[in-house]
Amino acid sequence: MIWNRWEVESWFFDSVMEADLISAIKFGPDGKIEASVTQIIQKMESAKVHFRQQQVYMLGVLNSVIQLVQQYDLDLEEIMGWDLESMTFFDKMQKGEFSTWLYKAAEKINQAINQERDLTTRQVIQEARQYIMDHYQNPDLSVEMICRHLHMSPAYFSTLFKKETGQAYIAYLTDLRLNKAVELLNKTEDKTYVIAAKVGYPEQNYFSYVFKEIWSFTY
Numbered sequence: 001m002i003w004n005r006w007e008v009e010s011w012f013f014d015s016v017m018e019a020d021l022i023s024a025i026k027f028g029p030d031g032k033i034e035a036s037v038t039q040i041i042q043k044m045e046s047a048k049v050h051f052r053q054q055q056v057y058m059l060g061v062l063n064s065v066i067q068l069v070q071q072y073d074l075d076l077e078e079i080m081g082w083d084l085e086s087m088t089f090f091d092k093m094q095k096g097e098f099s100t101w102l103y104k105a106a107e108k109i110n111q112a113i114n115q116e117r118d119l120t121t122r123q124v125i126q127e128a129r130q131y132i133m134d135h136y137q138n139p140d141l142s143v144e145m146i147c148r149h150l151h152m153s154p155a156y157f158s159t160l161f162k163k164e165t166g167q168a169y170i171a172y173l174t175d176l177r178l179n180k181a182v183e184l185l186n187k188t189e190d191k192t193y194v195i196a197a198k199v200g201y202p203e204q205n206y207f208s209y210v211f212k213e214i215w216s217f218t219y
Contacts, residue, residue, distance in 0.1 A: 012056075012057065012060065013040070013057050013060035013061050013064075017036075017039065017040060017043070018060075018064050020036050020039070021036045021037070021040065021061070021064060021106070022064065022068060024036040024037075024106070025065075025068060025106045025109050025110050025113070026068075026110070026113055028110050028114075030107070030110075033103070033106045033107065033110060034103065036106075037099065037102050037103045037106060040061060040102065041098070041099045041102070044057050044058070058098055061102065065079075065080075065102070065105055065106075065109070066080075068109060069109060072109070072112065072113055072116060074109065074112050078108070079105055079108050079109055079112070080105060081101065081104065081105065121160055121163075121164060122164065124150060124152070124160065125160060125161060125164040125165065127150065128146055128150060128157070128161060129165075131146055131149055131150075132146065132172070132173060132176065133176070136173060136176050136177055136180065136199065136200055137198060137199060137200050138200060139200045139201065139202050141173065141200065143157060143158060143169050146169075157169075173200075174210065174214065175214075177199040177200050177201065178199070178210070178211060178214055180198075180199045181195050181196070181198075181199045181207075181211065184198060184199070192204060192207070192208070193207075195207075196208075
């Protein structure tokens with residue numbers, strides 16, 4: 001049978017399917033990954049073409065997966081599960097086995113990306129907490145200041161910070177300042193207004209108000 005150009009190109013692994021697969025792998029969930037893989041395999045199986053043309057299709061999918069692995073600097077051999085230099089590579093890339101491999105590889109990459117993302121998030125929040133510790137005495141310390149330091153949007157930072165610490169930024173800062181104030185009250189003979197200024201409250205009355213509110217709420 002002779003296939004015209006449109007008939008062959010109509011089932012190629014195109015940019016739309018590639019974008020869908022990459023999005024599913026990066027962000028999940030598992031159901032979306034499974035649906036994307038299923039769509040890819042169904043498209044391949046529905047095409048009545050020579051196995052060489054199937055190889056081209058599978059290589060297109062494979063290339064996208066490899067690029068994603070390299071983008072995140074993951075262990076290619078561990079993700080692929082196959083020896084890419086093996087002469088039996090295409091023997092393994094039969095329909096059923098290719099489907100199983102693609103789903104497993106997609107899951108591995110998704111898990112690795114999530115782990116990397118979680119690690120990066122923890123590192124960012126740790127850096128933010130250290131920045132707060134170093135600058136809590138500054139009465140002008142704000143989310144915007146921290147985000148300029150971290151090169152991050154305030155909205156995104158606020159979401160991450162609450163997720164990782166269990167507290168909103170202002171609550172976290174207030175707790176830190178008041179704990180430092182208690183330390184100074186116990187260890188020094190400083191006047192209240194001096195302690196207030198040392199922990200970031202230039203207005204003694206406001207410091208007293210916050211201190212009483214938090215103290216009465218806590219105890």
